[in-house]
Amino acid sequence: MNDKNSKLTSIKELELKRAQIIAERPDVATISVCCGTGCQAFGGQKIAKAFVDSIASHGLQESVAVKTTGCHGFCERGLLVVIRPQNILYQHVELEDVEEIMNETILKGNVIERLLYITSDGTTRITAEEDVPFYKKQQRLVFGANGYIDPTEIDDYIAIGGYSALAKAFSSMEPEQVIDEIDRAGLRGRGGGGFPTAKKWKSTREAHGEVKYVICNCDEGDPGAFMDRSLMEGNPHSIIEGMIIGAYAAAANSGIVYIRNEYPLAVKNTEIAIRQAQKYGLLGDDILGSGFNFNIVISRGGGAFVCGESTALMASIEGKVGEPRAKYVHTSEKGLYDRPTVLNNVETWANVPLIINRGASWYSSIGTEHSKGTKIFSLVGKINHTGLVEVPMGITLREIIYEIGGGIPDNKKFKAVLTGGPSGGCIPESLLDLPVDFDELTRVGSMMGSGAMIVLDENNCVVDIARYFLKFLEEESCGKCVPCREGLERMRQILDDISEGKGTESHLGILEEMSESIKVGSLCGLGQTAPNPVMTTLKYFREEYLAHIVDKKCPAGVCKSLVTYNIVDENCTACRICVKNCPAGAIEFIAKKTPVVLHQEMCTKCGACMDVCKFDAVEIR
C-alpha cells in the first residue's frame, strides 16, 4: 500500500478501515507480553521473540498471536504475560518458562500454577488478571488499553475504537461544543495543578492571533513517577487523538510533544505513532476531510526537572534556557513564541477521547464533586505491589495502599505516604481514610502532583525523607529567584544539622518561617511547593524532629550520626559473616562461640553487618 492511498480522507473511510482491520484479524489466542520499560529490563523483547519462534516451530501462526505491549502496571511482578481470551496472568515469567507456557497453556489449555499470582497469605492462587487484587479495585479507563495493543501498530489502536472520538468531534460537534463537553465532564489537569482543562482551551480559542499551539507535557520528572512515560510508551495514539481534538477545540494547527530524552522508548513510540497517523491522514492537512489542519512534532527535553513547569517548558522548546517566568498573563493567551498555547499533561490528553466518546455525564459520574474521572498513580516505596494503578478519584489512601498495593512488605508498620512527588506532602496514618482528590490532598498540605505515591514504613526517617526531597529540589531549582535558589539550600543545611544531631529547637521555627516565605515568595511552582515535605513532616511528625534535636536519636535508625550498630551478644554465633563483610574492618572475631566485638570508633555505619547477619545479632540503637 503506498502512502497516497493509505490516507483516510473521510470519516467513512476511517470506519471502513476499522471494519477491515477487525475482519482481517482472526479470533485467535493472544499472548500479551509486557514490554514496558520495566518489563523490558526483564527481557520482554527476548521473551516475546521466543514465543514467536515457538509458535512458528509448533506451526501455530494461524491460531496464536503474540502482542508486545506497553506497561501493564503490575511492575513488581514483571515480566508479565497475559494469555487471552482467558486472561490468564503469568507473573515473573522468564525465558525458560516460554516452552512450558506453550506446551501446557497454549496447546493443552492447562494453567501453570507456579506462575500465577499468590495472595499475600500464601493460600490462594489467582488465574485471571481481573481477579488479582491489584487490578480488581482499579478502574483502568485510560491505562487499560495498554495491555491490549502494540503501541507501534496504529491498526491495533483503531481496532479497539481508536480515533472514533475524533470522528465524532469532527462529524457532530462544533469546537465550542467540544470545549463544553470537556467542561461539563469536569476534567482537570493531571500534571499536578488541577486547572480546569476546558478553561484553558476556551481562553486559547478566544485569544487573538492566527497561530496557536497545543503542547503535550511529557517531561515527567518526579522521583518515583512513571505514569506519563508508560502511557506515552504504551498508547501514544490516545494522546495524539486527544491533542487533535484539543487543537480542533482551541483552533490550533501546530502541536508539540515535549518528551524528556531520558524516556527513549516514549520518544521512539511517539515518533512511530506520529508517522503512522500522518500516513493515515489523521495528522496533516484536511484531517478526515474535515478541512482541519493539524500536525505534531516532538521536542526532546534535556532532563531539567524545572522544564516540566509550563513556562520553562515553552522556553526550552524555543531553544532558550529552561527558566520559568511569571504567569500573570496566562500561557493560554501568550505562551509558546508568545502565541496562545494550550499545554496539558500526557494523562489529561489521554482522557479526552474517552470523554468525547462516552460523554460528559458518564465521565462526571466518576469521582468526587470537584475531581472527576480517574487518576493514575505510581505506587512505589515500601509497598508490596509496586506499579501503576488507575483508580477513581475519591478512593481512599487506605484502599490504594492496602487493597490494591497489598500493604507494607515484611509486616512493617506503615508510617506515611508522600503524594505529589518531591514537592508533595507526607500524609500520616491518621489520614489514611482521606478520599484522594485534588482538593482533599491540598487541604492536608500535600498535593496531587503528577501522581507519585511514595510509601514510607517505620524504617524511614521523616527528617531524612524531607532532606532527600529538598536536596533534589535544591539541585533542580533553576536558580532564577532568590527564595528558591538560596532558601532551599539553607533549609536543607538546617535539616543536615538536625540529622547530624546538631539541631536546636529554634531550627524548627526557622524552617516553618522559611517555608511560609518561600511558598509565597518564589517565582514558579517549583519553589512555591518545595517546602511541602518539610511543612507536612513538621506538622504530622514533629516528635520525630524533636527526638533528633532533644534526645539526639533517630527513631527510625536512619540518620547515621545518631545511631550506633551494636552486637547482640546472646544472639551472636560468631559465624564471622559480619567480620568478612565489614568494609571498615571494625568487627573483630575473638574466638569460637564468643560474640564478635564491634569497634565503634572504626564503624562507618554502613549497615552491611546487619544486612548479612542471619541471627538478628546486630541492632541499631
Place this chain on the structure above:
Amino acid sequence: MVTLNIDGREIQAEKGKTILEVARENNIHIPTLCENEAVAAYGACRLCMVEVVSGNRNRLVTSCLYEVSEGLNVKTQSDKIMKVRQLVMELLLARCPNSSEVKEMAQSVGVKTSRFEPEQEDNLCILCSLCTRVCRDVIGKSAISLVSRGTERQVALPFCDDANACIACGSCVQVCPTGAIKMVDQGDTRIITWPNSSHEFKMKECQSCGKYFAPEQQIEYMMKVSGLEEEKFNLCMTCRP
C-alpha cells in the same frame, strides 16, 4: 486610565503599566535589586513583591511584572511581604557578606545580620542577571550568560573562558548593582574581571591626541552595526569635531 489603591491612596494610572511603575510615579517606594530601565522586568529578586487584594483573594505578586487594573488594592508593606523581603535579604547577606549594597538594602528592610552562615567572603554577585540581560538584550552580544542551575548558577563567559563575543563595552560593569564585575583601563589595555574570569582587551588609540579611548572590538562592532567606515571611529570623544 484605571483607578487603583496603593497603601490606602487612590491613584489614577495608565493601563498597561506595572504596579512598580505606578508606585514610583507616585513616590511610593518599593525596593528592587534585579530591575533596571534598560531591560525588561525579570522578577527574580522578589524584593518588589506586593500584596494584591481583589475580592476575597489576597496574594503576593511581583510588582515589576504585574499590571495595574481597575479597582486593584495594593499593599506594599504588609507583614507577609516584609517577611519575604527580609528572608531574601538575609539569604543575600549570607551569599554576599561583604557587599555594601546588599548590607544597605538589608538594613532598609530591617535585616541587620543573617541567621545563615556566610559563604565566600569575597562574593559580590547576587545573580540578578542584569549584566547578562543587558549584554543580550541591549548590546545584542550574549557574551556572558548565566550557566548551571540552582546555587551552582553563575555569570560566565562560554566555558568560563571564551571572551570572543565580548566587545569590552563595559555595559555589564555599569549595570551591576553590587560592583561584582570590575573594569580598569591601563594604557592600551582594558581589563574586565567577571566573578570567575578576567580578560584583557586591546584599546584603540585616538589618531589626534593619542589617548586610548575605546576597545577595538567595540569599534569593530559599532562599524558593523552602523555601517559607517573606519575613519569615523578614528578620534576620541574630545577630539571629534
